[in-house]
Amino acid sequence: MPELLNLAGLTLEFGGVKALNQVSLNVHAGHIEGLIGPNGAGKTSLFNLITGLYRPNQGEILFKGDSLLGIPPQHIAQRGIARTFQNIRLFPEMTLIDNVMVAMHSHLSYRFMDVLLRSKPFRQAELQARERASALLDRVGLSQHSGSLAGTLSYGNQRKLEIARALAMQPQLLLLDEPVAGMNPTEKNDIQALIRSLRAEHLSVLLIEHDMRFVMELCDALTVLDFGRVIAQGSPQAIQENPAVIAAYLGEETPRAG
Amino acid sequence: MNWVDWWATYSTLVLSVGVYGMMALSISLTLSCGLLALANAAFMGIGAYVSAIATTTFELPFYPALLLGTLGSTLVALLIGLPVLRLSGVYLAMATLGFGEVVRIILLNLDITGGPLGLNGIPLLTQWWQVLLALLSTVIVLQCLRVSRIGRAFEAIREDETAARLMGISTHPLKLLAFVMGASIAGLAGGLNAHYTFTLSPGNFGFENAVDILTMAVLGGIRGLPGPLLGGAIITLLPEVLRDLQEYRMAANGLILILVVLFLPQGLWDSQRFRGWFKRA
Numbered sequence: 126m127p128e129l130l131n132l133a134g135l136t137l138e139f140g141g142v143k144a145l146n147q148v149s150l151n152v153h154a155g156h157i158e159g160l161i162g163p164n165g166a167g168k169t170s171l172f173n174l175i176t177g178l179y180r181p182n183q184g185e186i187l188f189k190g191d192s193l194l195g196i197p198p199q200h201i202a203q204r205g206i207a208r209t210f211q212n213i214r215l216f217p218e219m220t221l222i223d224n225v226m227v228a229m230h231s232h233l234s235y236r237f238m239d240v241l242l243r244s245k246p247f248r249q250a251e252l253q254a255r256e257r258a259s260a261l262l263d264r265v266g267l268s269q270h271s272g273s274l275a276g277t278l279s280y281g282n283q284r285k286l287e288i289a290r291a292l293a294m295q296p297q298l299l300l301l302d303e304p305v306a307g308m309n310p311t312e313k314n315d316i317q318a319l320i321r322s323l324r325a326e327h328l329s330v331l332l333i334e335h336d337m338r339f340v341m342e343l344c345d346a347l348t349v350l351d352f353g354r355v356i357a358q359g360s361p362q363a364i365q366e367n368p369a370v371i372a373a374y375l376g377e378e379t380p381r382a383g
Numbered sequence: 384m385n386w387v388d389w390w391a392t393y394s395t396l397v398l399s400v401g402v403y404g405m406m407a408l409s410i411s412l413t414l415s416c417g418l419l420a421l422a423n424a425a426f427m428g429i430g431a432y433v434s435a436i437a438t439t440t441f442e443l444p445f446y447p448a449l450l451l452g453t454l455g456s457t458l459v460a461l462l463i464g465l466p467v468l469r470l471s472g473v474y475l476a477m478a479t480l481g482f483g484e485v486v487r488i489i490l491l492n493l494d495i496t497g498g499p500l501g502l503n504g505i506p507l508l509t510q511w512w513q514v515l516l517a518l519l520s521t522v523i524v525l526q527c528l529r530v531s532r533i534g535r536a537f538e539a540i541r542e543d544e545t546a547a548r549l550m551g552i553s554t555h556p557l558k559l560l561a562f563v564m565g566a567s568i569a570g571l572a573g574g575l576n577a578h579y580t581f582t583l584s585p586g587n588f589g590f591e592n593a594v595d596i597l598t599m600a601v602l603g604g605i606r607g608l609p610g611p612l613l614g615g616a617i618i619t620l621l622p623e624v625l626r627d628l629q630e631y632r633m634a635a636n637g638l639i640l641i642l643v644v645l646f647l648p649q650g651l652w653d654s655q656r657f658r659g660w661f662k663r664a
Contacts, residue, residue, distance in 0.1 A: 178545070197548070199548045202548070208549060214545070215543075216547075217542065228550045240527050241524060
């Protein structure tokens with residue numbers, strides 16, 4: 126199985142505090158990889174490293190074999206990495222359809238003069254983009270709201286819109302930061318089905334999530350972070366039985382003095 | 384009063400409504416991608432002086448002179464935009480205001496600009512239809528941009544620049560585009576302005592003018608093109624309409640602005656609010 130993303134020995138320090146310490150993990154093409162761990166373990170920091178918002182103090186990030194270090198976020202995005210955000214970052218004053226179409230920016234190749242002349246390439250590209258955006262909204266179940274402002278959506282629907290927007294970038298790797306936080310069970314099932322269907326289309330997913338049932342059912346492999354270190358890696362089954370993971374989540378049993 | 388007399392009295396005012404409509408649109412372009420750049424008055428000044436010097440000192444025809452004025456402010460915008468647009472928020476506002484002062488002081492000290500006396504006897508070449516044509520062209524170009532990937536990217540940058548970058552949008556070139564286009568519009572407006580006012584002086588394009596132009600866009604509303612046009616017209620006409628109030632005129636002017644900003648924070652023209660009315664009806 127070829128590896129799409131390799132993270133090797135990533136260390137990230139904030140003024141002496143190690144947010145991430147020698148983190149290595151691989152995402153295989155066409156896999157759903159889970160990233161779990163207690164709050165503050167460094168999961169979102171890892172996403173910020175991959176997408177170019179932060180630069181690691183040490184380590185290497187390879188995407189399709191090429192280093193991403195020092196590449197600005199917009200170019201990393203253009204190479205095929207899309208993400209959603211734990212604290213939702215939509216464009217609240219824009220309509221749903223425009224939110225999705227914004228993410229198609231780098232795929233719309235018409236030129237400035239085409240815009241001013243409203244030439245055929247421009248009109249065709251815009252029409253296709255609009256149709257594709259509608260299809261994506263339909264896919265996440267938001268097509269009836271397509272003309273509303275993103276800020277008026279419910280919390281769960283905003284998360285769905287973030288996924289639709291990320292998919293509009295036609296990524297090869299999708300980073301989902303707590304995609305089902307705040308969702309009800311029905312919505313969670315919808316998202317689970319959606320992510321499975323994305324895997325069926327050979328999209329690779331790296332997701333952060335606290336809902337253990339969701340993660341265990343969905344992921345092909347898991348990485349557990351605690352205090353910035355990888356404490357376990359493996360199949361969902363192996364992780365559930367790993368003593369280090371149980372200790373991190375439940376606290377260690379103190380050996381009783383004999 | 385017949386038509387000829389009316390036009391003789393009010394032509395300057397009518398042309399100013401058009402020219403300041405362009406100015407309000409020019410600043411709304413940078414505001415629409417979240418940039419508080421206050422150099423538009425200075426770009427208007429550059430356009431006005433360059434084109435007026437072209438028609439007076441160099442006796443060029445009107446159209447090449449307008450073109451030179453527009454190109455002049457465009458070029459200057461390109462040069463200062465590259466470094467200055469790395470700033471944002473109030474720092475950008477300060478840097479662009481500082482640039483405006485530099486322009487004013489240069490105009491004040493050069494010989495070719497007539498120094499503190501300014502330029503006098505500029506030929507009255509601007510026709511009403513030329514202003515209308517320039518204004519319409521500006522509106523059409525901006526409307527085309529708004530419904531394209533460029534307009535959507537501007538809006539996305541205003542709402543959340545980091546998220547926009549993570550969507551694969553190169554924000555710096557787009558900001559530069561908004562800034563430079565705004566300067567081109569302001570340069571053209573300045574060239575038109577110079578050729579119906581007869582005189583130019585450096586004080587015309589200083590801090591006060593920069594704030595007026597910002598007020599036009601904010602008063603009218605920047606969520607659409609009608610807003611800045613409306614704001615430009617109101618700020619230009621208000622002192623005339625309030626003429627009867629005599630010395631209280633400027634106070635009334637200020638009061639109206641305060642009320643609008645307090646009660647209509649999105650400006651007078653807010654398509655969302657209109658849509659809300661329509662839904663309830």
